[in-house]
Amino acid sequence: MKRFALIAAFAALLVGVVATPGSAASFDDTHPCPADGPLLVCPTMQVGQPVSLQLRALAGCDIYRWEVTNGALPSGLSMSSSGLVTGTPTASGSTQPWMTVHDLTAPEGGNSWCGGDNKSERQFVFNVSAGLSIQNQSVPGGTIGQPYSQTFTALAITSTNPVQGSPASATWTIQSGNLPDGVTLSSAGVLSGTPTAEGSYTFVVRAAGGGGVSDTETETLVVRQPLVVSSPFRGTQKSEVGVPFSVTQTATGGNGTFTWSLASGSAPAGLELAPDGTISGTPASPGRFAFVMRVTDGEGRTATVNATLVVVPRFEITSLKLKPAKAGAAYRATITTVGGVAPAAWSVRGKLPAGVTFGKRLHLFIGIPKKAGKYRMTVQAVDALGARAQKTFTLVVK
Secondary structure, three states: OHHHHHHHHHHHHHHHHHHOOOOOOEEOOOOOOOEEOOEEEOOOEEOOOOEEEEOOEEOOOOOEEEEEEEOOOOOOEEEOOOOEEEEOOOEOEEEOOEEEEEEOOHHHOOOOOOOOOOOEEEEEEEEEEOEEEEOOOOOOOEEOOOOEEEEOOEEEEEEEOOEEEEEEOOEEEEEEEOOOOOEEEOOOOEEEEOOOOOEEEEEEEEEEOHHHOEEEEEEEEEEEOOOEEEOHHHOOEEEEOOOOEEEEOEEEOOOOOOEEEEEEEOOOOOEEEOOOOEEEEOOOOOEEEEEEEEEEOOOOOEEEEEEEEEEEOOOEEOOOOOOOEOOOOOEEEEOOEEOOOOOOEEEEEEOOOOOEEEEOOOOEEEEOOOOOEEEEEEEEEEOOOOOEEEEEEEEEEO
16 A cells, blocks of 8 residues: 555656646757847848748747747748748848747647746847849740840849839849740840740749849740731832722731831821721822831731832812814814822713814824814813812814
């Protein structure tokens, strides 16, 4: 009986000792935030670069609960109760928050033998330096057989909301992926060359700056067949005041939807260039108009057409009347015009004097009238653009 009582008393003593740990939870002074005097200094972080930093503790109950008890983490970062610091810093600077590490007790989900919260508190240092950010969000498409050049730029950013910083020098490399044949990336960040094969090429470009800062970005360079333009403006095109005008440019090659616009100069008043390549309208004034049209495909490739459009005055018959004729005498009278686009088709309605005809090629009345009288007739001409001009004349034969 005495032996049994002794064993029971020893067991009770042992339970009492284990339930209350003899040492408090403390901080790991070597990793990941080494001690610098009383401070624990974490690795320097960069603006815009993701962070995943697991803080560590020692002794105590072996399972811990972390909290920030004074001060704050850098903007953009947060810490879980397990001491995992995550996020992306949004501004440069330094913060020195106080952290408390608690023993996670059994009721809180810790070890069953952890009966008390023996906590420790230390001050941490979080330094955030300016980050490096590649500013090119995408690269324009390339074209087989045509020189290509695109320059990457980097920014030393001190804030991401809003973005603040200054241009930064960097050394550029291709981290992975492939460039098109004929294209290379220089250390200064110039992507250049002449693509020789069609295709889609995805690669990761890396910019490395001073102080170990860097950034990467995935790019896709798509190489297509050249844009080939078909346009009636390969030579000088003519139109006429008051006559509806419409011509259409087309393009092949490239990729996606083709969009047309004026690159320089201006179209005649009354005409407009539509995005589908149709230039149409009714010219309002005569003149010679030179302009450049540009077609752009869905990936940014372009081709241009140099256009010259001559707008002539409206086609009109300018002769006011016919000179008199004399029976038995040779007669010749030309109908004069202004404006229009040759050739014109002529016709005459009405009765001509016997012996007189109308020469359509030279638009003149010619012959020897045989009989005196008054002869009324209407002369009409239609030019090459369909403009119609007509006038009624009376030929007096004495």
